Amino acid sequence: MDGVPTPASFAALGAPLDGVLAEYMVLDQEGLVRLPEHLSYEEGSTLACAAVTAWNALMYSGRIKPGDTVLALGTGGVSIFALQFARLNGARVIITSGSDEKLARAKALGADDGINYSKHPEWDKEVMRLTDGKGVDHVIEVGGIGTLARSFASLGFGGQVSLIGVLAGREGDSNPHALMLKSGKLQGIFVGNRVMFEAMNRAMAINKMKPVVDKVFPFDEAIAAYKYQLQKKHFGKIVISI
Numbered sequence: 560m561d562g563v564p565t566p567a568s569f570a571a572l573g574a575p576l577d578g579v580l581a582e583y584m585v586l587d588q589e590g591l592v593r594l595p596e597h598l599s600y601e602e603g604s605t606l607a608c609a610a611v612t613a614w615n616a617l618m619y620s621g622r623i624k625p626g627d628t629v630l631a632l633g634t635g636g637v638s639i640f641a642l643q644f645a646r647l648n649g650a651r652v653i654i655t656s657g658s659d660e661k662l663a664r665a666k667a668l669g670a671d672d673g674i675n676y677s678k679h680p681e682w683d684k685e686v687m688r689l690t691d692g693k694g695v696d697h698v699i700e701v702g703g704i705g706t707l708a709r710s711f712a713s714l715g716f717g718g719q720v721s722l723i724g725v726l727a728g729r730e731g732d733s734n735p736h737a738l739m740l741k742s743g744k745l746q747g748i749f750v751g752n753r754v755m756f757e758a759m760n761r762a763m764a765i766n767k768m769k770p771v772v773d774k775v776f777p778f779d780e781a782i783a784a785y786k787y788q789l790q791k792k793h794f795g796k797i798v799i800s801i
């Protein structure tokens with residue numbers, strides 16, 4: 560509900576509990592929140608994991624402030640919510656992607672700068688160039704061990720890397736030397752709690768903020784939806800609808 564999880568309360572739909580690819584489910588009433596009125600069910604379905612995780616990283620754990628700079632890796636579900644929440648809070652956003660087209664979409668959504676990590680494999684150097692050598696205050700780290708060392712190198716003094724995902728594989732350089740030199744912080748993030756979810760929904764309702772739904776697949780095409788995600792074709796969220 561609130562605070563730090565305990566072993567007894569450590570539960571999230573999808574991991575470690577069953578996910579929600581079902582027509583009907585029985586859920587604990589304490590685990591449900593009200594859908595913000597300006598959202599459809601399909602839009603609301605995107606919030607429980609990706610959005611709450613990004614909110615937790617930036618608003619609770621990271622406590623970003625107006626004028627901070629946030630670096631979001633890639634243009635998947637978590638990172639696009641992070642972009643939207645960071646902009647809502649007056650932060651500057653630098654986003655990376657393997658696609659120029661997706662970077663253009665991210666800029667249309669409010670990103671200040673984009674870096675194509677295919678064209679710039681040493682993307683941390685681009686981050687430093689864009690921040691006049693200062694580095695960023697917060698990194699939304701969805702790559703894991705494959706991107707971690709460059710996230711540390713992108714950080715400014717006293718900044719935070721929120722470790723959320725493992726998209727860049729399980730091999731790589733995670734040398735923490737830069738983190739130490741910059742008095743930085745590495746913070747693991749595991750989704751969030753109900754209090755965070757409700758605060759996030761209030762902020763979204765006041766600002767009429769809508770999740771970015773890339774594509775909606777019908778229930779009987781669920782496998783095609785997963786394949787579409789694996790092909791990295793999407794921007795933001797994919798929804799499977801009944």
Ligand SMILES: NC(=O)c1ccc[n+]([C@@H]2O[C@H](COP(=O)([O-])OP(=O)(O)OC[C@H]3O[C@@H](n4cnc5c(N)ncnc54)[C@H](OP(=O)(O)O)[C@@H]3O)[C@@H](O)[C@H]2O)c1
Pocket residue numbers: 608609612632633634635636637638655656657658661676701702705706722723724725726727748749750751788791792793795
């Ligand atoms: N800790 C938690 O509580 C929590 C909660 C939610 C999700 N996660 C995890 O966080 C990760 C992100 O989730 P998601 O829902 O946002 O995934 P997603 O929507 O599938 O994100 C995919 C996108 O990530 C980008 N990407 C992939 N490899 C990359 C790399 N090496 N460097 C930079 N960007 C890369 C690509 O963006 P471009 O196509 O733009 O390059 C890709 O399209 C996953 O590992 C997921 O399991 C963890």
